[in-house]
Amino acid sequence: MQDDHGVYRVHGTFTAAVSATAAWRVLTDYEHIGEFVKAVRTSKQVEAPDGRRVLEQDAVAGTFPFRRTIRVHLSIREDANRRIEFRDVLARDFQRYVGAWTLDAGSDGTKVGYELEAEPLKKFPGFVGRAIMAHSARDLLNQVRAEMLHRVAIARAASDRAAAQP
Secondary structure, eight states: OEEETTEEEEEEEEEESSOHHHHHHHHTOGGGGGGTOTTEEEEEEEEOTTSOEEEEEEEEESOTTSOEEEEEEEEEEEETTTEEEEEESSOSSEEEEEEEEEEEEETTEEEEEEEEEEEESSOOOHHHHHHHHHHHHHHHHHHHHHHHHHHHHHHHHHHHHHHHOO
């Protein structure tokens, strides 16, 4: 996490013992993100008048007394099973909000990368903003990884049950 005068740059990675396809399914489950990422209150995919896909999200950032509801409309660009780029086109709460998820399949699972550059319109005090951004990113990555593992475990259990049927 880096803070450059109110512009936050977040980078994080994790490896999950799942296929790139399984990881991709979680990352692109746009309508259900709020079910596994606790900060997301609503997430709805719509088509913009120009045909772009836009993900409308409301989320809660920070902790009391620095808690805020934020709204973004993310223009999404996908490179299937490899990269998702997003950019806020609403600009209600951020001067700049742009980032990406990346997937890199390996022998031990899939390495998932996350990057975000965010410049909130309402600035937090320096140390508070850094702490909020770092905590939010860590929670996001942990919750996404847990969902990937959870879905693979459910699929594996269903497959095992089917194989055990006479």
